[in-house]
Amino acid sequence: MSTASHALPSPRLVRTAIVLGVLLIWEILPRAGIVPSLFLPPMTTTLQMLVVEAPIYARHMLVTLQEVGIAMIFACGGGVLCGLAIGGAASARQIMLPMFSGLFAVPLVVLYPLFTAWFGIGSESKIIFASVYGFLPTLLGTAAGVQTVDRQFLIVARSLGATRMQKLWHVYLPATLPTVLAAFRLGGALAIVGVVVAEMLTSTAGIGFLISKYRTLLDSPRVYAAVVLVLVLAIAFDGLVQVLERRLGIAQQQSGRSVGKRSVASAVA
């Protein structure tokens, strides 16, 4: 049972070593010819593409960012509002929540062909698909959070003679803020994935479009470079929301231990 933990390097160190090791392997395997560079182009070659092709990536990234931005407004805004409405009203909650969580099981990607038929292959179909994609989990997350607003809070507030506005401002808002932010984090991540996936499937512009275009040209360094860009975008967004959470003094509830049902969905597809 008793491990001689003092003799082992710190987990953080090992983790850093693993990450560096993976990057090193990414560089060495293709260079040494162990893995064909069509399958895995060396890391430096990939990153080089980002510099050489910077204008192209930038142009398409801009398209993607625009679509993501609008989709986030619909997905997060709509999801949070509907979530607050449904979660706040007991009867709506009891009727709708099981339906929505049942709907959650449906792979929403299959709706995309329908959207392209309806709205064409331009930005609209991407925005709508990504909005729908991010909407449901955001709604579920928010509703679950509102549900848990402590009744005790409200009773205390009422006993102190708080007005309706005061209750909203001092009780509901602070109590739901962590959940709303968590839902935003999830909805935003899904909006990014939704836009990029839609672009990959059928489109004429955007980072996802580049991924697919270079894929058919078997130009793997450019494919990898675009994939790296999307990863950076996703990680940057997540980091931003985390900074926001910390600014607002919201304790990290999601990391590590309890993988709440909300964050579970955060990597759909």
Next chain:
Amino acid sequence: MGLKAVVSSPSPAFSTDESGAVEVTNVGHVYETASGTTEALTDISFRVETGRFISIVGPSGCGKSSLLMMIAGLVQPTRGTITAGGRPLVQPDPTRIGVVFQDASLYPWLTARSNVEFPLSLRHVDHKIRRERAEEALDLVGLAGFADKHPHELSGGMKQRVALARGLVQDPPILLMDEPFAALDEQTRLTMGDEVLRIWERTRKTIIFVTHGLSEAIHLSDEVLVLTSRPGKLVDRVSVDLPRPRSFEVMGGRRFEELRERIWQRIRS
């Protein structure tokens, strides 16, 4: 070592039957964790004769549970030796020692009967015998009619009765109980105390009973062991010379108050 002077001389052996005797000699225990070491117990020595009812009291964190775990063979002492039934314990031996824990710790997926049968089924005891013995044990704790209920269908007191039946089912000569009724309400605790006494009088097992309740300890036992904390030391052995059965009058009497006062003083010192 100076302790020995304080501790009243061990009571004379009542019987020469070793089967239910527990002997703890110079036992100490140190927990090693990432944040450092905790000396839970130091230099504990006492002997319990077969068929005696012993209580252990002491402030929270003084090592009562640790001591019981060591007697049960669940934790190995870092210093000293422990024998049960005249032989040392290197691992848990349910035929020698039964254990009842604070929260009943029943398996929620098994019925009351199957929970009681659990120790027997681990040793592949024949189905028919298993059933008979479980029935007997449930009968003994007054739960004959509830064999097919699951734990969530039972009250707190009933759950503890099932746990007690599980501890008794292999008919071990020694029964260890760690604050078995701490989670119950006052009334249930009193009836459960009577229940344990009734069973003890019928089966004449050696019982070592950890509790926070001084009255409960005096009410039940032949002798009360008093521990103090940081690290846990045995500071007193108080013989309870009240006649049995211990009626209400006895429990409210002068001698009772004296004993209580003495134990209380020792704990505080």
Next chain:
Amino acid sequence: MNTATVRNTGARSIPAPVARAALVAALIAVWQVAPTVGLLDPRLLPPPSVVGPMIVQLFGEAGFRGHLATTLLETLVAFLVSVPVGFIMAILIGENKYASDIFKPLVFFVFSIPKSIFLPLFIFAFGISFHQKVAFGVFSTLFIVMMLSFAAIESVRRDHLVVARSYGATRMQTVLRVYLPGMTPVLLEAIRVSMIFNFTGILLAEMYASREGLGNVIEQWGQGFQLDRLMATIVVIAAIAIVFNETIRALESRCEHWRE
């Protein structure tokens, strides 16, 4: 979760299941009426009266049944690989404190990054094939399986293990009789949620590049404006997903009290 508290919202309230059924019926009615009265173009939104018979027709076509079989087989194989592999990896990591400290943050990180964008890499590696679909399905599912398995392992109560040990359970007995039943509720949830990820991954892989499978046909029918067929297939896919999900959920609620 707590269907017991569903009632009692007021004297005149109708039971939630009835309200739910009414809501679904109303939605279907709107879907039927809007295109028929000319509110929407019925070619763009074929009403249920068209989609329903189309489902029957599709099941009559050998071609469609073949696509369905392909998708289900890919999904099944990917699932049968990713769930046990993810579970065993989670046990190996979760059982050891040091390994947990090292790997859990890494698994959490990989879990949280989008997987779909890696789809082209699977085509580079495996070509457009059955293997590529299954490999991508496994890749999309593995990390959620691991995350939920960590939760499952943690959900086993320590005192249950102590009881087993105090009654002399062997290691094998502890695994089979305490760990496994103790984890079952969370494990069922893991299976349910993993299947969502798995099914999505397979369908996406088929939509992206393939010659067969439901994902492939909906992509084709969407581009060919055969929206009656497209809608019918979407309904079939949704039905499969919901039936699987609700079946597991029913099992979960049967052992709900195990969580106490």
